[in-house]
Amino acid sequence: MRDNHLHTHFSYDSKAQFEEYLQAYSGEIVTTEHFDLSNPYSKQDDIPDYESYCREIAKLNCLYDNRIKKGIEIGYYQPREADIKAYLAGKDFDLKLLSVHHNGVNDYLDDEVASMDKATVIKDYLDRLEYAIGRVEADVLAHFDYGFRLFEISVEALKRYEEQLARIFQKMINNNLAFELNAKSIYLYEHEHLYCYALALLKKLGCTRYSIGSDGHKLEHFRLHFDKIVALLADYGISESQLIS
Numbered sequence: 001m002r003d004n005h006l007h008t009h010f011s012y013d014s015k016a017q018f019e020e021y022l023q024a025y026s027g028e029i030v031t032t033e034h035f036d037l038s039n040p041y042s043k044q045d046d047i048p049d050y051e052s053y054c055r056e057i058a059k060l061n062c063l064y065d066n067r068i069k070k071g072i073e074i075g076y077y078q079p080r081e082a083d084i085k086a087y088l089a090g091k092d093f094d095l096k097l098l099s100v101h102h103n104g105v106n107d108y109l110d111d112e113v114a115s116m117d118k119a120t121v122i123k124d125y126l127d128r129l130e131y132a133i134g135r136v137e138a139d140v141l142a143h144f145d146y147g148f149r150l151f152e153i154s155v156e157a158l159k160r161y162e163e164q165l166a167r168i169f170q171k172m173i174n175n176n177l178a179f180e181l182n183a184k185s186i187y188l189y190e191h192e193h194l195y196c197y198a199l200a201l202l203k204k205l206g207c208t209r210y211s212i213g214s215d216g217h218k219l220e221h222f223r224l225h226f227d228k229i230v231a232l233l234a235d236y237g238i239s240e241s242q243l244i245s
Helices: 018-024 050-063 078-088 111-115 118-132 155-174 183-188 192-205 226-235
Strands: 029-039 044-046 068-075 095-099 178-182 210-213
Touching: 018 029, 018 050, 029 078, 029 095, 050 068, 068 078, 078 118, 118 155, 155 192, 178 183, 178 192, 178 226, 183 192, 183 226, 192 226, 210 226
Parallel strands: 029 068, 068 095, 178 210
Antiparallel strands: 029 044
16 A cells, blocks of 8 residues: 655655665555645745756656555645635646644644643644644644643543544544554554554544555655554554555
């Protein structure tokens, strides 16, 4: 299956080249470049150069048998919604991820977030995530745990937010978004237990659309532990036919 969350040098935080992924894997790739307005991490609007992106893909597709699809990771931020929609209008992407990366003051992965009150940060993040779904057109809800990646949190602690998580997942389903199994969250941030909890809740809600993404910004993370994720999905009765591509 395809890696549905991947970055290249068209994202502000990656230097990866398309050719690295193409030479490491014989199948189709899609890159989902960061689009984050008012990014507190970089202190600027991070906008992929769409024209250059399309030109490079067109050139490489001539050499690599049309194996590259176009994608974007939309970092939703409510005060800039009009600007987000204006940029996306008229642009052709094969895959759109929906994310919430920041609250206008901090990216949720900023070092200082780790020392903030956990409950306050999680509630702020979940409120923003719940609002974001349906505000812009997208195909996948990416890394549901992004806002609390930096925290050690048990399933029992996360269950305190189950009512809101159920609303978020139901809204995701109603808007025909797939749920992302994010390899970086699961294996590098050690949140497998939280994803198992989410999968059980999603099954109860009747979710039938899933996506696997490495969230890779460099070759060594490309398709990270995809075999383990497929096995994990099988444990919950989710087949490869339910994965979007």
